[in-house]
Structure formats: C-alpha cells, structure tokens
Amino acid sequence: MQKSLAKHFPLFVAPTLIAFLISFLIPFVMGVYLSFTEFTTVVDAKWVGIDNYVKAFTANTDFINALWFTVKFAVVSVVSINFFAFITAVILTRGIRGTNFFRTVFFMPNLIGGIVLGYIWQIIINGYLYKYQVTLTYDAKYGFWGLVILMNWQLIGYMMVIYIAGIQNIPNDLIDAAKVDGAGPLQIIRHIIIPSVMPAITICLFLTLTNSFRLFDQNLALTNGAPARKTAMLALDIYNTFYGRNNWEGVGQAKAVIFFVLVATIAYLQLKLTRSKEVEG
C-alpha cells in the first residue's frame, strides 16, 4: 500500500493541512512569539521579554481573580455535572418507562448555543431574583451559581448519554455473579460499575473539565463579568484585555499562553490519572 498511496500526500493531506496551518498552527506559533512582544498590528512587534507575563499578574488583579473564579467554577461544575449525569445514567439503564423520552429531554439543552443559553438563564435568574429585589449583578456569588446551574443544565444530558453507553457495555454476567454473591446495589455500583465505566469517566471528566475552563459565550451573555469583572472567567478576561483597551495586546497574548499551558497541563494530568484506573475487559 505504501507505494501506491504514499505519493498522494498532496491530494489527501494537503488541503486539510494547509487549512490547519493557516487557521491554527501559524497563529499558534505567532501567538507564542507575540506574547513576548508589545504590538498593536502584528507587524510592529517590539520584543519585551517576559514583561507581558509579569504585567498579567501585577498590573491589576483581574487575571488572578479570573483564574480563581475559573478554577472554583471548574471544580464545582465538574463534580456536580458528573455526579448528576452518572446517577441519571444509572437510573435510565434500569429499563423504566419513558427512558427514551427522558434521554431526549435531558440531552436537548446541549444543542443550544452558548450566547442563547446565557440570555435565557439571565432572564430566568433575574426574574427569580426580582422577588428579592436584586439582580445578577448584585453579588458575584449570583453570577457564579448562575453559571454553574447553566453549565449543569447544558452538559448533564451529554455526559449522561456517554455514561449510559458505558454502563450498557458492562457484561451482565459480572453483575449477576455479584448479585449471587449477595452484593447490594450500592456495592455493585462501587465495585463493578464504576471500574468498568472508567473509560467513560475519563472522557466525561476530560470534556467537562476542558469545557468549564474554556467557557466564554455563556460567560459573556450571562454576566459579562459584572459586577466589576468579578464574574469574568479566564477566556473573557483575555478577550477584554485584547479588545477592550489599547496597547495591551501583548499582555493579552501572554495571558492566553498561560491559559493554554494551564488547560493543557490539567487535561494531561487528568487523563493520565484516570487512564491508569481503567479496567481492561
């Protein structure tokens, strides 16, 4: 095969590769380079070493606040989403009536775009808070929990579907054998179901973790950082740094590099951790 196919690289790979280069690879390398410069349009970049990185942390507390907010948000969301998704998946694999309908309903929010989602929940939350004569902007806590609720609503169905597939893949003999041995439902869950669906857990954790960290659209729509940028997550803070003011592009790019390293590291660690716990067969 090598001989006849190999020389067709240009036909099979080139188009995708060129698009990939243009929209991802070259901008990525440029991004890293630019993070060490001060620039407005790309061609006027002046080297400033790690100045931008220092400025990101010291010029104001926006970046650090965004960092903490994002970490807290990610932790809470990842735990809650996976918890609810897993439980729902267990329930919906018992063959109760209407399983298909429930699955349809729970998954549906996932299809709706971030901006639209943000505004839907803004109206609902503000409507609810109106009873207490406050709005979302009153306290950063409201924005935080608003985002958590929104994220849960959007992703529980998605993760649930993956967990269902994982659970359905468990051979029945295993469960039957355990039942014969006298194991109760909770024990079955702990010792049989969870280890067997580890691959599903891996992927669900990965997806919820990376999605939570990189959240932008919903953040922009729900709170836009109010009050006073306290509910701005990392992606929004970086966007504001770039486009919200002049002469901070270099800092924005530096923040983006830090953001990337953070996400990549966390994803890598998480994958490594859960992969090692996966049970084969």
Place this chain on the structure above:
Amino acid sequence: MAYSRQKIFNVIMFFIMSILSVVFLAPLFIVLMNSFKGNLFIADAPFVFPSKETFVSFNNYLNGLSKTGFIKSFGWSLFITVFSVLVIIIGTSMTAWYITRIKNKLTKFLYYLFAFSMIVPFQMVMFPMSKMANILNLDNPVGIIVIYLGFGAGLSVFTFSGFIKSIPADIEESALLDGCKPLQTFFMVVFPILKPTAISVAILNAMWIWNDYLLPYLVIGSKYRTIPIAIQYLKGGYGSIDMGAMMAMLVLAIVPIVIFYLVCQKYIIKGVIEGAVKF
C-alpha cells in the same frame, strides 16, 4: 418480593424523572411564553403567563424580524454550517486515512499535532488567526469555511483515525493491487465503511459551528452576521430593540436546532457516544 420492590423503585424513578424533565424543559417554555408578551411585562415577571393585557400575539416576532435581519442571519448560519461540515468531512477523512495507513515519522507527528490542537483554547490563537484571515481574504462566508476546516481538523482527524485503525486494511490493499487509484479506493471502499463515523463527526461539527460566536464575530462579524452574532447584537442595546423582540428572536434561534435534533436524534446520540468511545 424482590420483583415488587423493583417495581416500586421503577415507579418512583419514573416520577422523579418526569419532574426533572419538566424542570429541564421549563427554561425553553418560559422563553416561548414570554415571546408573546408585551415588551414591558417581561423583565420583571418572566414566570407569569400572558394575560389579556400582556398578550401581543406575533407582534414581537414581526418586530424582531424586521429590525434584526434575522432571516439573513439564518441564511448565513445555514450556508456556513452546511458547507463547512461537508468540507470537513471530506477533507479530514481523507487525511485521516492517509496518516493512519502510511506509517512514517511525518504522519505520526501530524496525528499528534491534530490531537494536540483539540486542547488549545481559542483565545490563544484568536488574534493572529483573525489577522491571517483578513490578510488572505478569507474574512467572508466562503473563506470562513477554510478557517473552520483548519479548526475542525483536530477533532475530526482524530476521530476518523481512531475508527480507521480498527478496520483491517485487506480490502483496501487488494483494491489497490487490482489497479484502483487511491482516490477511487477511498471513496468506493473506505468511505462507505466510514459512513457511521462520518455522520457522528458531521453532527458534532455542525453543532459546534452553528452555535459558534467568537470565531465568526472576529472574522466576518461586521459584514455578515450569523445567528449567535445577531442575538448578541440585540442585547448590545440598539436604541429600539426591546425584550419582547429579544424573546422572539431567542425562540427563532432555538427552533431550528430543536427540529434538527428531533429528526436526527438517533444519529446525534450515536455520534456523541462514538466520539467518546474512540477517545
């Protein structure tokens, strides 16, 4: 004994799930309900059903449509999504086949590169990428398809590769030995087998592109508005757009995707599972 315990459990679960379903659907229903209320009666009391006083029938829809050019936005969203997905499916499947079958240092490197790109947050590349798009004249609805191909390549190539790895190469090899050209072999032998994965990849990409805000905003935002951009513009506070029109436009933004979902549900769910399993 165990049988009836099971039955009671099932009935309880059914009730709980039903209530949860109502809770899950409530937000969509609330938006729908408010789209029929007059502008001033929404923000302060979104949970109230339209009354004789507050009901405005389809005014909000007509008002919103005429003021926001929503129909145009719908057209652009549709055009960009459909063609980007087509281009991605064809381009990335071909690439995946090549780099999976031809094993050398370059293809291995490319595979990891594509996988790597899935983790990089958009903010990392957004500024240089929008500049590149502008310089290369890609900042229009046709050019943006190239951008989406580049961005969608990561996940798609990765998924296709995963699937192709599990297909034995014998049929392809015999086809090639028989004198079939690689392109023929790909479309007549490989692609048909790939169809289920292709559908999954198509759906995942379609969902992402249809709902994407920041990328099209930066690349084509001032000239062409897709649906997410149009919605964001509404909230930005144009002199005369009001909550009523906003609600109506939100409904219109949701309806197409819900219809799409109900029609293709099976494939969508399958796509989600496949995308996850092949990881």
Place this chain on the structure above:
Amino acid sequence: MKKILAFVLIATLAFPMAACATSSGTMEIYFLNFKPEIAEVYDKIAADYEKETGVKVRVVTAASGTYETTLKSEIAKKDAPTIFQINGPVGFQEWKDYCADLKNTKLYSYLSDKSLAITEGDGVYGIPYVVEGYGIIYNNAIMEKYFALSDKAVNISSAEEIRNFETLKAVVEDMTAKKDVLGIEGVFASTSLNQGEQWRWQTHLANLPFYYEFKENKNYDNTVLAGLAANEIEFKYANNFKNIFDLYIENSCTPKNLLGSKSVNDSMAEFALGKVAMVQNGNWAWSQIAGTEGNVVKAEDIKFLPIYIGMPGEENQGLCIGTENYFAINSKVSKENQEASIAFLEWLFSSEKGKSYVKNELGFIAPFNTFEENEKPTDPLAKEVLAWMEKDGVTSVAWTFAAFPSEEFKNYFGDALLEYTQGSKTWDDVVNVVKDSWKSEKAK
C-alpha cells in the same frame, strides 16, 4: 433523506450567489457609527446618497458601550472604516496613527468655530459634528401637578424657579413622598448601571465635580486643558457628586438593588410612559422618547434643568454643553476612499437633502456655518439646549470629561458606583477607586 440533503445544498448555494450579485463597485465608504439612537436614520441617508451619487456608504453601528472594542478590531482589517469617531483629545492620542489631516478640506472650512476642532501642530485631525447638551430632562405636566398641590413643602411655584441643589432636593424628596398623589412610580427614572450603560454617571455626571475642580487651576483657561495636565486629582467635590447621585438612586422608580440590570433604554421608556418625572440625559435622547410606543409626554412639556450639585453661585450654572463626537478620516485607506468619505460628510452637512436629515431626523445642532438660523433642529430638547445656551447670566458647563484619562478609568468608576449602589462598597471606597485609577491610567 438524500433528497432533503440535496434541496438544502441547493438552497444554501443560492444564498452567496444572491449576496455576491448585490455587492459591486470598488469604492466604498465605511462609516463606523457611535450613536445607536439614530442608527436607522443613517441607513436612510446611505440609501439616498447612493441614489444621488452612486457611491456606496456602509454604516455599521457599534452596540452601546462597545465602540472602542469594535473600532479596534475593525481598523486592523483590510477594509477598515474610512470614517470613524474619536471622542476628544484623549481619543485622538489613542488613534492618531489613523487620523488624516483635514485642514484643507471644505468640511473644516464649514466649522463656525475653528477652535472646536482637534488639532496638533498645524494639522486638523478631528472635526466635531454636533453640539450637544445634557441636564435633567423633566416632564413639566407632572411638575405643574406637583406645584399645584396645596401641601407642597416648598415656596416656589414652578420648576423654572429651581436654581440650586437645596431646592432641587427639597422638591424631589417631597415629590417622592407624594408620588401616589402625582400618579408616578418615582421622581427619577432608573439610574441605569448595567454593563455599557453607565456612561450617564461615570462620564456625564462626573463632568460636574471635575469641571469645578479644574476651573480652580488658574494656569489654564479651559478646564479640559487643566484636566489633561493633571496627573492626579483631589476629587475635591466628591461629596457633591455623592449628594446628587444619592438623590437619583433614592428617589427613583426602581429599588437600588435592581439598577444593575437597567439600561438607558429602560430609563427613557420610563420617562416617556409617564412613570417618572425626571431623567438625566441629553438632547440626543429625543428620538428615544418620541419613539417609545405609548409615549404620553407632550413636546411642549419637555424641558431641561441644569444638574445642580450644591456649588456656590450655581444659580448661574447652565446645562452641560459641548461635544464628544468628532469625525476622523482613516489616513491608512486609499486616497480615493478618503476623498470619497470627506465628500460624503460635506454632502451631509451642506446639501439641502443632507441638511434636512441633520435637522429633522438626526436632530443635530451642527456647528457648521452652512446651516442657517432656521435650519437648526426643532425637536423640543434641541430647542431647550439652544435656549439655555443663549440665556442671559447663565454659563454653560463645558464638557470636561474629554480630559478623563481613558475608557478604563470610566469603567472603573462606573463599576465602583454599581457596587456602592448595591451596598458592597462605601462612598470612601468609590473615591479611592476614582483617585487611584485616574493616577494609574494617566501614568500609562
């Protein structure tokens, strides 16, 4: 399934075909508009101009509060805006690399007061296109109802007799107590503090204390120059600001904690629907009032009050008059496009058709000598602004906020005001934020 797919494909292919067919011509004027209130009028103007001259004008309006962001990303593109706006000397410093020299244009020669333009050296880079005024807009019908009450707590008998803060406060607080009798939900409209909607406070209202602070600097004969030279501020009249701000938020139709979700649009609607008696805003807001569905305010009842903050001698203080809207031509686009853009603006402010738009639909008080006396706008707010400008013994407050160090400064100020309103910051905190951010933004 296949048939549906084919149909969808064909339908979506037809789209760009249609779009490509309508775009034509190499010369295009791209105007990035700052004022959302009149966005639709510009669309009409563009259509008329194209009919008359065949030149296409593309008008894009930035959403409220996003002008800088939008301009930033648009100006970096190949087809960048050819006409854009700068807000004064500070804005000019940010965008000077993109501002073309306009000193030899007819447009510049039309300016009745050349000193209003933004200059550097002997070049002219920004031309103001509208003189505006703001103050407290009030509905005289409601005011007359109040003054007719037999148990009113003040001695005066008309709104025109309110000439200082003490009186204003007394009237407002009494009206609040009697709001049910007057049939209103509050005296002031909502103090909108939503993101992007805070400019009435962090810019317009803030203008007053800083105007007075910089006036005391005798080294400069105008407050903007004094402000530009100040690396630090005392915020001497912070308490005066607090007094009027508190008056706004404590006597409004909306409880304080809900103000974070209110927009300027909401406030104007509240005024137009007769729910409140007063709203702070400028003459550009006329179209918002007139355009509100169910508007009950009559043109002859709409008047302006100066914003009194309790300064000695404020009986002679007038409205805040000035301009923040300067046209700039993008020096980086082709000569052809620059000239076409200038020609368009000249048409707008000197041709019969253009001037009629300016007077009747845009509602601009244009500072150009091409306008006759009878070609000034006739909407009630514009007429009030002109009346106050010409009143004997009254000095208008110059727009000093042109000297504010940056947009970020205003944002910090506005954010602090929101937190103060919601009770999570004290007034002293706000004062510190204002002083610190002035200093740090100036240092950049």
